[in-house]
Amino acid sequence: MSTNQGTGNENIAVLIISCDKYCDLWKPFFTLFFRYWTDCPFQLYLVTNHLCYNDRRVTCITVGDDHDWSSSLRKALKIIPSRFLIILLEDYLLNAAVDTHRILEYVKYMGSKHATCLQLFRFSPIIGPVRPSDDHPDIGYLDRGTPYRVSLQAAIWDKQDIDRLLQDGESAWQFEMEGTVRSALLDTPFLSLISWKKCPIPYFTTAVIGGKWQREAVKFCKRENVTVDLSVRGQRTLLESMYTRILIRSLISYRWTVHRVAFLKRWIYRI
DSSP states (O other): OOOSOOOSGGGEEEEEEOOGGGGGGHHHHHHHHHHHOTTOOSEEEEEESSOOOOOTTOEEEEOOSOSOHHHHHHHHHHHOOOSEEEEEETTOEEOSOOOHHHHHHHHHHHHHTTOSEEESOOOTTTSOOOEEOSSOTTEEEOOTTOTTSSOOSSEEEEHHHHHHHOOTTOOHHHHHHHHHHHGGGOOSOEEEESOGGGOSSOEEOOSEETTEEOHHHHHHHHHTTOOOOTTTSOBOOHHHHHHHHHHHHHHHHHHHHHHHHHHHHHHHHHO
């Protein structure tokens, strides 16, 4: 991890990871982003394949054909000079004012601990237990073996450390699972906010599932007077939404088990 850079605004950037097949989400995302983060002082990057979003406030990083999620992200990381990255996905729709002051405070704390990441959105059914720190009421530690120690919910990352965790050929979901196992090999701490209520970037998480808009996300956008193009991708039916909830609960239970088994195998093998 880099140690010769400070935590000034020039060393912090916001990175939205996307691809061209989700370009219809860019306008809703950025409409809400600029509505609710009016004082964003950081350089803003969008990862795409070939297309660009036409807004002077957004720097597009075109990585070429979409071979796999991890290698595309690795290409983007090489272009960004900032040490710390606030990483979001294109279907994380901001729904309340962002607290820039607390973000700066958290980045400073993260830098003082030489941490790999600081998870900002604690989705408690998925993320494992957080061990409270003794010097910050909002922040705790994700110990080795904690499920979803690597998560793609909103987080602040040290650029060099996330690059070390990436493995070419992996999807975003594989990165979360296998990256969590690989994270045990790093000596740097992994941090998380103790409560999702403390998240300085409030957002509607995962507006699109299985290539379709969640019904709640469409309703939210309508309330916000944000246009959603349902001709590009439809919304999930009520039956699909009920099935998805059941599937997600089962998937959470399965992934918890997979994380635990993979972690134990790694450490048994090392012994």
